[in-house]
Amino acid sequence: MNNKMNRDIEYVLADRELLGDICEKLGKQITEDYRNSEHPLVFVIVLKGSVYFAADLIRCIPLPCEMEFMKVSSYGAGTETSGFIQVHLDLKRDITNCDVIIIEDIIDSGRTLEKLSHLLEDRGAHSVKCCTLFDKPERRQVDLNADYVGMRIPDEFIVGYGLDYDEKYRNLPYVGVLKPCVYSK
Ligand code: PRP
Numbered sequence: 001m002n003n004k005m006n007r008d009i010e011y012v013l014a015d016r017e018l019l020g021d022i023c024e025k026l027g028k029q030i031t032e033d034y035r036n037s038e039h040p041l042v043f044v045i046v047l048k049g050s051v052y053f054a055a056d057l058i059r060c061i062p063l064p065c066e067m068e069f070m071k072v073s074s075y076g077a078g079t080e081t082s083g084f085i086q087v088h089l090d091l092k093r094d095i096t097n098c099d100v101i102i103i104e105d106i107i108d109s110g111r112t113l114e115k116l117s118h119l120l121e122d123r124g125a126h127s128v129k130c131c132t133l134f135d136k137p138e139r140r141q142v143d144l145n146a147d148y149v150g151m152r153i154p155d156e157f158i159v160g161y162g163l164d165y166d167e168k169y170r171n172l173p174y175v176g177v178l179k180p181c182v183y184s185k
Contacts, residue, residue, distance in 0.1 A: 005169055009176035013158055014151065016173055019133075020056070022150040026131055027060025029148060030101065034063055039099045039126045041065040046072065046116070047089065048170065049105035052162040053133045053150075057103065068093060074111040085115035096124035101148075104132040105162050109141040117144075134158070134175075157183060 014022070034041055045054040047069055058067065071089035100120050107113055113130055120128045131148035138155050157180075159165050160172030165183055 005172055008169070008179055008182045009159075009172075010179045012174050012176050013153065013156070014161070014175040019053075019161060019175070022133065023053070023056040023060050026148050026150055027057055030057075030131065031061050031063055034099060037099050039097055042093070042095055042098045042100050043067050044091065044100055044102045044116075044120065045069050046102060046104050046112070049162045049164065050103045050133070052170075053105055054103045057131065066093070068095075070116070072112060072116055074115050085112070085119060087119075094123075095120060097126050100125045100128045102128065102130040104130060104146070106134040106136065106158075107132045107146055108136050108139045110144045111142060113146065114142045114144050133161075134163075 041063060043054065043058055043065060045051065045067060048071070054067070058065065068091045069089060070087065070091060073086045073088065075084055075086065102113065102116060102120070104113060107130075113132075117128050117130065129147040131150075132146040133150040135146060135149045135152045136155055137145075137152060157165065157178045158175050159169035159178050160175045162170050163175065164170045165178055169178070
C-alpha cells in the first residue's frame with residue numbers, strides 16, 4: 001500500500017483472490033443456465049466500469065458467445081415514463097432472438113439497468129438478464145434486481161477494478177473504499 005492511489009484507500013473491500021472467486025462462481029452459474037440454449041449468447045458490456053469484470057467473468061464461461069459494448073447514461077426520475085437513457089456508444093450487431101446478458105460493475109439506483117433492459121427487449125432479444133459485480137440494495141429507486149450478483153455491499157464509495165472516482169482509480173487491481181477526505185476536498 002505504498003503508491004499514491006493506495007494511500008487514498010480506507011480499506012480493501014474485495015482483493016484479487018475474492019474477485020477471482022466471484023467470477024468463477026458467477027461464470028459457473030451462467031454456464032449452467034445457458035449451456036442448452038439454442039439462441040446466440042451476447043454479452044453487453046456497459047462501459048466503462050465493467051471492463052475488467054467482464055474480461056475475467058467471460059473467460060470463466062466456456063460457451064460460444066459474443067462481446068458487445070455500450071456506453072449509456074440514464075437521466076430523470078425513477079419511473080419509466082419520466083426518465084430516459086442516452087446511448088453514447090451502441091451495439092454493432094442486431095440482437096434479435098439472442099440471449100443477452102448485460103454486464104455491470106455496480107447497480108445503485110437501478111435506473112440504468114431498468115432502462116437498458118427495456119431498450120434491449122424492445123430490440124427483439126429472446127431474453128435479457130443482468131450480471132453485476134456489486135449491488136447496493138439500499139440505494140435502489142426502482143423495483144429491479146440483477147439476475148446474477150457477485151457481492152451485495154453497503155453504501156460506501158468504492159473504486160478500483162474498473163470503478164472510478166472522477167475517472168481515476170479504475171486501474172487498481174482490487175476494490176477499495178475511498179477515504180472520504182479524497183472526495184470531500
Ligand atoms: C455506473 C455503473 C452503472 C450505473 C449504475 O456507471 O457502471 O452503469 O452507474 O447506477 P444506477 O443504478 O444508479 O443507474 P457510470 O455512469 O458511473 O459510468 P462508468 O461505468 O463509465 O464509470
